[in-house]
Amino acid sequence: xxxxxxxRSAAQKRQLRLIAVMALLSLGALLKFGFFSSSTQKTSFxxxxxxxxxxxxxxxxxxxxxxxxxxxxxxIGIGVSYLSFKRGKTIGLGSGITSFGLLISFMSWAATxxxxxxxxxxxGALLLAVPLIFGxxxxxxxxxxxxxxxxxxxxxxxxxxxSGVVASLTHKSALGLLVAPFAGALISLLLATFAIKFSxxxxxxxFVLNVLVYGLTDFLxxxxxxxxxxxxxxxxxxxxxxxxxxxKLPIIGPILFDQTIIVYLMxxxxxxxxxALFRTKxxxxxxAVGEHPTAADSVGIDVNKLRFRNVMIAGLVAxxxxxxxxxxxxxxxxxxxxxxxxxxxxxxxIFGKWSPMGALSxxxxxxxxxxxxxxxxxxxxxxxxxFMLMVPYIATIIxxxxxxxxxxxxxxxxxxxxxxx
Numbered sequence: 001x002x003x004x005x006x007x008r009s010a011a012q013k014r015q016l017r018l019i020a021v022m023a024l025l026s027l028g029a030l031l032k033f034g035f036f037s038s039s040t041q042k043t044s045f046x047x048x049x050x051x052x053x054x055x056x057x058x059x060x061x062x063x064x065x066x067x068x069x070x071x072x073x074x075x076i077g078i079g080v081s082y083l084s085f086k087r088g089k090t091i092g093l094g095s096g097i098t099s100f101g102l103l104i105s106f107m108s109w110a111a112t113x114x115x116x117x118x119x120x121x122x123x124g125a126l127l128l129a130v131p132l133i134f135g136x137x138x139x140x141x142x143x144x145x146x147x148x149x150x151x152x153x154x155x156x157x158x159x160x161x162x163s164g165v166v167a168s169l170t171h172k173s174a175l176g177l178l179v180a181p182f183a184g185a186l187i188s189l190l191l192a193t194f195a196i197k198f199s200x201x202x203x204x205x206x207f208v209l210n211v212l213v214y215g216l217t218d219f220l221x222x223x224x225x226x227x228x229x230x231x232x233x234x235x236x237x238x239x240x241x242x243x244x245x246x247x248k249l250p251i252i253g254p255i256l257f258d259q260t261i262i263v264y265l266m267x268x269x270x271x272x273x274x275x276a277l278f279r280t281k282x283x284x285x286x287x288a289v290g291e292h293p294t295a296a297d298s299v300g301i302d303v304n305k306l307r308f309r310n311v312m313i314a315g316l317v318a319x320x321x322x323x324x325x326x327x328x329x330x331x332x333x334x335x336x337x338x339x340x341x342x343x344x345x346x347x348x349x350i351f352g353k354w355s356p357m358g359a360l361s362x363x364x365x366x367x368x369x370x371x372x373x374x375x376x377x378x379x380x381x382x383x384x385x386x387f388m389l390m391v392p393y394i395a396t397i398i399x400x401x402x403x404x405x406x407x408x409x410x411x412x413x414x415x416x417x418x419x420x421x
Contacts, residue, residue, distance in 0.1 A: 015081075015091055019078060022077070022095065022098045029070075029071040029102055033071065033106060033109035037067065043107075044115040046115060049120055049123065052250060052253045063109055063112040063113075067108045069105075071101060071105045072101070073100070074105065076101070078094065082094070118251075122251075124375075125368035125370070126256070130262065130324050131324050133321070133360055134266060134317055135342050135345025136352065137314075138315070138345070142310065143349065143413050146413055147191070147307055148195075149191065150209075153213075154214070155315055155319060156319075156325070157342075158187050158213050159184045160322040160326050161183065161220070163235075166178075168232050173235065173327040180323035184318040184322060188316075196304050217333075234332055237328065238262065240259055242258040260328055262324050291412060293415075307417075325337050325338060348362035354409060
């Protein structure tokens with residue numbers, strides 16, 4: 001009688017570990033949120049935000065029943081993941097189903113006796129994710145080219161400051177948005193010059209540029225924007241633009257198609273980057289100089305010229321993201337108002353494995369976690385908001401550690417290139 005030894009690759013072992021972790025979490029949710037819950041109160045979910053079409057406006061369900069139902073959906077996701085694993089395919093679909101089930105199971109338990117405006121929650125999550133998405137796309141363009149961009153925070157802040165001031169002086173939000181990309185590109189110019197031309201350590205350079213922008217904007221804020229606020233720091237904001245028909249669709253209408261021009265620009269920019277990076281000659285060359293600059297140089301690609309150009313484009317993208325803080329939101333500029341969004345965008349880029357759709361998904365996750373903790377705090381859920389804010393960062397640490405998957409930066413990321421060296 002012969003025995004057959006099954007040899008699994010490291011990737012397969014990581015997939016099995018992830019499936020096991022999801023199974024334990026789902027079992028815990030089923031027991032804690034469902035069977036062991038003694039509450040008989042209901043949780044209410046709202047699905048109407050304004051005048052959009054709808055099939056039903058709210059769903060009232062006993063919290064323990066809802067928790068059990070969605071925990072079982074999580075188990076269905078585990079089954080889908082295992083079947084995909086056995087067939088040698090990725091387990092992304094199953095993982096998504098499990099994550100959705102666990103999330104709604106938790107929300108049903110946490111908001112017992114409360115009302116959760118789901119459409120408003122999702123819309124708010126998207127809005128909080130907007131600067132993170134712009135920042136992660138900026139980092140993507142740089143790091144896929146082989147340049148580490150720690151200066152995303154400074155680029156966002158520069159864009160916010162420039163757009164707020166110009167919009168205040170001209171009383172036109174469009175002009176504020178127009179100047180914001182150039183403010184971000186100015187920071188990129190410094191980053192590209194010192195990192196590419198003079199081979200300065202890119203991590204240290206990024207932090208220095210952030211400190212520079214922090215100091216400069218703080219100085220001008222105290223000396224100019226506060227004393228002369230009515231003239232220099234009271235700009236208009238963009239109004240929401242509802243797309244006909246699409247804006248009336250149930251749930252997704254007000255979330256995706258009743259937004260400001262900056263959000264619509266975000267859709268366009270993400271789509272263009274995702275397409276261009278993998279479907280055009282520019283994208284192929286960009287990935288080449290980020291992975292194998294010597295090989296790219298050998299076929300006639302000017303490595304440093306392409307890197308310089310891409311870093312400048314990245315600054316333009318981040319600058320638009322910075323404009324969201326002022327003309328896209330509150331109008332006026334506040335001291336250090338980006339509040340670390342650039343570093344969160346960098347974490348989203350890493351968590352998304354340096355891919356456009358991955359970074360987009362990670363930024364949306366971060367935005368959702370932020371909005372969820374705000375919503376739970378407002379409705380009076382007795383769970384410290386800090387725990388909800390920790391979740392995306394814990395997920396990033398797990399991803400980077402390789403516990404459930406492999407995360408690898410472009411091979412030449414952060415490595416200055418000198419021809420013949």
